[in-house]
Amino acid sequence: MSEYVPARLRREIRQRANQHCEYCLIHEDDVLLPHEPNHIIAMKHDGATSEANLAWTCFLCNRAKGSDIASVDPLSCEIVRLFSPRTDRWDEHFQLQPDAKIVGTTPIGRATTSLLKLNRKQQIEIRQTLTMASLYPPRLGPAHSDQSS
Numbered sequence: 001m002s003e004y005v006p007a008r009l010r011r012e013i014r015q016r017a018n019q020h021c022e023y024c025l026i027h028e029d030d031v032l033l034p035h036e037p038n039h040i041i042a043m044k045h046d047g048a049t050s051e052a053n054l055a056w057t058c059f060l061c062n063r064a065k066g067s068d069i070a071s072v073d074p075l076s077c078e079i080v081r082l083f084s085p086r087t088d089r090w091d092e093h094f095q096l097q098p099d100a101k102i103v104g105t106t107p108i109g110r111a112t113t114s115l116l117k118l119n120r121k122q123q124i125e126i127r128q129t130l131t132m133a134s135l136y137p138p139r140l141g142p143a144h145s146d147q148s149s
């Protein structure tokens with residue numbers, strides 16, 4: 001969830017993410033509800049309100065993630081940590097299929113895809129429409145590489 005984050009910090013993490021959700025990659029101009037900061041490690045788990053612990057997320061991803069930091073890999077049924085946009089590369093844990101479904105390719109990717117419900121019917125339809133207009137997926141920039149910390 002997005003506990004209070006100072007405006008300066010919100011601007012920095014929004015810019016770092018190129019205004020895209022760092023989980024489902026949707027641009028903030030392409031959804032109705034505004035994107036928000038998310039504490040990767042929630043404050044209730046002593047996560048800091050800092051650049052290194054914040055991700056820019058769409059409303060749906062943020063609400064689905066909440067304060068969770070781990071979930072169950074649906075394939076192995078093991079508990080694994082969630083994807084971290086700060087320390088993980090998106091394309092090492094997820095794959096975007098031609099039909100605009102996001103598939104987890106690792107235990108972390110599968111658990112995150114499942115918990116955040118990245119493949120709701122409506123989200124897939126939006127991604128398909130944006131894909132046809134060449135507006136999705138975004139090119140993954142430095143914010144999604146190892147240089148992000």
Ligand SMILES: [Zn+2]
Nearest residue numbers: 021024058061
């Ligand atoms: Zn999202």
